[in-house]
Amino acid sequence: MRSTTSSSFPSSSHKDITRAGLHFLKIRITNPSIIAPKIISNIGLVEKMEKVSRIIPKNPSKSPKVSNDHPEVMEKLYVILEAVSDRVEMHKNIGEQRNDWNSLLLTSINTITLSAATMAAIAAAITTTPGAPMEVLKLSSSFTYLAATGLLVIMNKIQPSQLVEEQRNAARLMKQLESEIKTKVAIGNPTLSDVNEAMKKVLAIDRAYPLPLLGVMLEKFPAKVEPAVWWPEIRRGSTNKGQNDRNGWSVELEKEMKDIIRVLEVKDKDDYLRLGKKALKLNKGLAIAGPILTGLGAIGSAFLGSSPHDSWAVVLGIMAGALASVVNTVEHGGQVGMVFEMYRSNAGFFKMMEESIESNLKERNEESRENGEVFEMKVALKLGRSLSELRDVAASSSKKGKDIEEFGSKLF
Structure with a gap:
């Protein structure tokens, strides 16, 4: 089993x-x-x-992001990028400092001026009081007025509010350049010409908006108002071909760009230069009137109590100080210098736009221009318009026998 x-x-x-x-x-x-x-x-x-x-x-050195002839191009671009980033912080910090100058000096000078006027009023009120310290008050008021006059002359010379606007513009332009360099690095294949162009732009901004005050400070009261220039000589753009043999350009597009140049020249740039001249005249008048009024206040305080001159001395010693405070507040509290610099910079923006368009139109070889369609979009974006609106503005400006009514830019 x-x-x-x-x-x-x-x-x-x-x-x-x-x-x-x-x-x-x-x-x-x-x-x-x-x-x-x-x-x-x-x-x-x-x-x-x-x-x-x-x-x-x-071989990593032959990467398509770096030029074969200049393997150090990428390193140079990073060096420039680091310098630009540092300048952004410098202009930002110095701009904040000079903004503090404007507010502190304005408050201090107005306080000193009104104190001098108050002492002059007290001295005038006790002229008939025996044993009153009128002489002390007179001297104190006169010296206080002189101190205010000296500070006001310095403040009117450097125009802190205008310095602040310069640093704001420089910081904005440096940030824009920083973004351009980062874009070129990200796209790849930078060349030595890109390095040289970036260097020129950095130095052009440095010349247009200098950091130091002594020696290279911009003239605050120029004899002639001209647009601000913060760019080097504009070169032609990319040599890449567009979708057709003309690199995106056509006869209609060239005519449109010429009409846009005419609009920017006749309306936008001319209008901001006109406004800049008015702001400059107002600022210059206020800058002269302030020290004159404080000086007259010092003279009036010195003659208080003198029998033949007592009446007008009282008027100068008190009223001049009050008017000087008003003038100083309008000039620096209203930041008239900043307004002038803003108008000058806006006129410079439109001048740069004109030169950019002209540099492309003057280039006979269309393949050496920037791509026409991309360039038209760039112009429209900078002017705050759509492509259809840009074409309408160009078409309306080309009509014969009709003045240009509409401004080119809708941003400012």
Whole structure:
């Protein structure tokens, strides 16, 4: 019985194993993807890696982001980028400091002037009182007026509110240049001409908006109002071809750009220069009137109590100080110098736009211009208009016998 049982168990087990093996073979034959997918995917991955290895250069110095002739171009751009970032912070910090100058000097000078006028009024009121310290009050009022006059002359000379606007413009332009350099680095393939152009732009902004006051400070009361210039000589743009043989340019687009130049010249730039002249005249008049009034207040205080001159001395000693405070508040509290600099910078913006358009139109080789469609969009964005609005402005300005009514820019 034992032998029979032991012999029958292996026989049945062998049959089961045989059936399972045949069933497994059927699965492999009918559905080979159960085992083979990893092999297939690995083969595709190897083929992809081989293709990528043919594209990527073995030598990192020959990367397409760096010019083959000047492998140090990227390093130079990063050096300029670091300097530009530092200048942004410098102009921002110095602008805040000079804004504090404006508010502190304005408050101090007005306080000193009104104190001098108050002492003059007290001295005039006690002229008939025996034993009153009128002489002390007179001298104190006169010296206080002289101190206010000296501070006011210095403040009117440097125009802190105008200095603040200069630093704001410089910080904004440096940030714009910083973004341009970062874009060129991100796109790749910078050239030595990009480095030289970035250097020229940095130095042009430094000349237009200098940081120090002594020696290189901009003239606050120029004889002639001219647009601010913070850019180097404008060069032609990219040499990449557009979607057609004319690099995106057409006869209609050239005519449109010429009409836009005319609008910017006749309306926008001329209007801001006109406003700048008015702001300059007002600022110059206030800057002269303030020290004159405080000086007259000092003279009036000195003659208080003198019998033949007492009447006009009282008027000068009191009224001149009050008027000087009003003039000083209008000039520096109203930031008339800042307004003048804003008008001058706006006129400079439109002059830059004109030169940018003219530099492209003067280039005979259309492939050497910036792409026409991209350039039209750039002009429209800078003027705060859509493409259709830009074309309408150009069309309305080209009508003969009709004056230009609409300004080119809608931003300012």
